[in-house]
Amino acid sequence: MSVQQRRERERAERHQLIIDTARELAESDGWDAVTTRRLAEKVEYSQPVLYSHFKGKDAIVRAVAVQGFADLGRQMRDARTTATAPLRALAETYLRFARERPALYDAMFVQRIDIAFGSDETPVELRTSFGEIVAALEPVADGRDLDVLAEAFWSALHGIATLRHGQRLRPDLDEDRLDLVLSAFAPH
Known part of the structure; x- marks a missing residue:
């Protein structure tokens, strides 16, 4: 060397x-x-x-967030590709990630970081992570715009994760909430 x-x-x-x-x-x-x-x-x-x-703390938080998206994307892909109910497995993985790694999730979704979402400048780790949501929803899209469907599903999961972290939701209803979200996006 x-x-x-x-x-x-x-x-x-x-x-x-x-x-x-x-x-x-x-x-x-x-x-x-x-x-x-x-x-x-x-x-x-x-x-x-x-x-x-x-350059400073913001750049460090950004680097942490980008690595977090890579981790989340891998976990969602593993869940989606090995489960008999891929959309549920992906959603459970997402919510577990948010619950078990709150500071990392915070860096990815709450902290103000210089990352463009939904543009040509979006880091590949973010696009790959979002792509897992798209892939899980594709079989149930039924002609609906897949990107809009994925953004809405992601928003629902993020809302649950954020409200749950802030102790704004009753933990005994976690399964019922997830069932409701899944039935709204995959009504079959």
């Missing part, structure tokens, strides 16, 4: 360490606790080193 290759590998590892540490810190203490100073201390690098990887 050349010196240049080793440096590139070390830089990539440092970059990933910063992302992982930010996500862990957010999961334990919330996004307000994630500061460049605190991150620099946690990863044991100076703030200038941190800034050599990211």
Whole structure:
């Protein structure tokens, strides 16, 4: 391995360490606790080193969110392609992801990040994740606009996830809510 290759590998590892540490810190203490100073201390690098990887906290949150979309997309694809009820499996996976990884979900959907949704500049991880929703709905679209259907389904799941996280919904009705959403989008 050349010196240049080793440096590139070390830089990539440092970059990933910063992302992982930010996500862990957010999961334990919330996004307000994630500061460049605190991150620099946690990863044991100076703030200038941190800034050599990211312009600031917003860029770090963006990187965490993009990786979150990649994780969510993989999980939804696995659920959709292995289940006998693909749409239900995808929806359950989405809601479980939001429940089990609240700070990551927050980075992806609540924090203000510089990511274009639904445009040519949308990162591939987001498009792939959304594509899983589209793929799960395609068999039940029945001539309806698939993108609109997917956006509405995604909105319903996001609403449930957000209200559930905020303890605005009764947990004993989780299954009933999901049944209702699924029957509205896949009435067969």
